[in-house]
Amino acid sequence: MIATDELNEYLEEYLEEKQEVKNLTEETIRKQTFNIQKFIDYLENEGIDELTDKNVKKELRHYRRYCLKNRENKRTTVKTYMMNILEFINSEDVQEEINHEPIKMKDIIEVKAEDPETAKKRIEKISLTRPQSNYLLETIRLEGNKRDYAICATFLDSGIRLKELVLLNKDDIQVPIDDSGFYELPDDTNEFIEVYLRAETTKGELKDRTTFITYDTLLSLNDMISDRITKLRKNTHNVYRPVIQRKKALEEVTREELFTNIKGNRIGKRAVQDIIKKYARLTNERIASDNIDCPVDYSKNVSVHILRHTALSHYAEILTVAEVQTIAGHSNSQTTDKYIHVDREQMKQKLKANNMRFKN
Numbered sequence: 001m002i003a004t005d006e007l008n009e010y011l012e013e014y015l016e017e018k019q020e021v022k023n024l025t026e027e028t029i030r031k032q033t034f035n036i037q038k039f040i041d042y043l044e045n046e047g048i049d050e051l052t053d054k055n056v057k058k059e060l061r062h063y064r065r066y067c068l069k070n071r072e073n074k075r076t077t078v079k080t081y082m083m084n085i086l087e088f089i090n091s092e093d094v095q096e097e098i099n100h101e102p103i104k105m106k107d108i109i110e111v112k113a114e115d116p117e118t119a120k121k122r123i124e125k126i127s128l129t130r131p132q133s134n135y136l137l138e139t140i141r142l143e144g145n146k147r148d149y150a151i152c153a154t155f156l157d158s159g160i161r162l163k164e165l166v167l168l169n170k171d172d173i174q175v176p177i178d179d180s181g182f183y184e185l186p187d188d189t190n191e192f193i194e195v196y197l198r199a200e201t202t203k204g205e206l207k208d209r210t211t212f213i214t215y216d217t218l219l220s221l222n223d224m225i226s227d228r229i230t231k232l233r234k235n236t237h238n239v240y241r242p243v244i245q246r247k248k249a250l251e252e253v254t255r256e257e258l259f260t261n262i263k264g265n266r267i268g269k270r271a272v273q274d275i276i277k278k279y280a281r282l283t284n285e286r287i288a289s290d291n292i293d294c295p296v297d298y299s300k301n302v303s304v305h306i307l308r309h310t311a312l313s314h315y316a317e318i319l320t321v322a323e324v325q326t327i328a329g330h331s332n333s334q335t336t337d338k339y340i341h342v343d344r345e346q347m348k349q350k351l352k353a354n355n356m357r358f359k360n
Contacts, residue, residue: 001050001051001099002050002094003050004048004051005044007043007120010088010091011037011040011211014088014093015033017091026329032084033082035081038081038279039085042063042066043063046062051089051098052099053099053100053101054275056103057102057103057107060103061119063085066080070126074203082108085299086103086104090102091123093332122221126308127306127309127313127314128302128307130314132296133156133310134247135278135294136298136302139282139283146223146273147228148243150217150259151165151259151272152307153220154168154221156309156311157213157311158195159211159312159315159327159328160195160197160268160308161329162273164197166267166268167198168257168258170256171256172195172196172198172258173218174193174194174195180224180252181253181255182226185215185218186215188215190215191214193212193215193218194210194218195212195339208353209329210326210327224259225252225281230242230247231245247267251264275306276302277299279335280298280302281298284299284306285300299326307331312324312327314329316336319331321337
């Protein structure tokens with residue numbers, strides 16, 4: 001047990017030790033001190049005199065709910081608060097005094113059971129259907145930007161994160177590259193091509209994995225590369241023709257990065273976000289111009305993250321939770337579960353087909 005009015009003393013010692021071991025910046029220490037101090041102030045204001053092994057989880061849950069409801073903090077912000085607080089509560093000296101088992105984030109998050117129909121509607125709100133995805137791609141195609149089309153197609157196929165996309169190298173696409181720097185296309189147009197991803201966790205650990213793109217997206221990457229090394233020039237008949245630029249063609253042979261900016265350097269995250277926002281807006285304008293009845297407000301709802309959600313939701317229609325988890329790079333299957341909805345009718349049809357197979 002620890003008296004609430006003694007927590008500040010433990011906090012001071014905890015931060016001194018952490019600074020010594022991890023050599024944190026003053027700004028990081030200031031933020032963590034602020035987050036933990038707010039929790040201590042909350043306990044004092046609520047008249048909680050002590051933390052024990054019996055009430056510590058309950059008070060953490062109450063504080064999380066208080067931040068969300070009363071202070072109206074965003075969930076991501078509250079998650080940061082709670083991570084800082086949990087690290088303090090689980091520190092050796094504090095844990096020894098309270099005498100509790102180490103508390104994890106999942107212990108204090110209140111999860112409500114969700115019926116399949118509600119889950120299905122929620123997924124539909126955060127992802128695009130296949131026709132809606134294709135309409136977005138068609139908008140980009142009409143604008144004629146080969147790179148932007150390839151970027152969006154890669155997101156919708158692979159379900160990768162923004163950081164992973166900008167870090168992609170040409171040889172991460174697991175097909176041979178010819179002497180000119182182009183991808184060799186498989187004979188089977190239905191082939192799914194492996195994409196190798198490298199990423200770092202927040203702890204700096206490497207967390208590599210593999211996802212997939214379709215033949216059509218691979219084709220769009222070659223179109224992008226072709227566009228990158230050519231320039232339109234007017235011939236003697238005043239007709240513009242694409243002409244290969246020798247210097248850029250030579251650079252392409254040894255190029256490492258897959259997606260580049262206008263200067264030929266690796267594209268940045270902000271630039272990719274702006275690209276998706278641009279075509280979301282143009283798609284809305286196209287819908288209005290064509291007088292189409294569409295339930296999606298692309299400008300409001302479509303982002304890099306939604307494209308990832310869309311890809312993973314489509315994978316979830318076909319693959320198992322474990323397989324989707326591998327593609328998504330989720331360390332916890334509970335994160336993957338939000339892309340899965342149970343269709344009872346579909347389950348009945350599968351069971352019926354299986355039963356008929358055994359009878360026959």
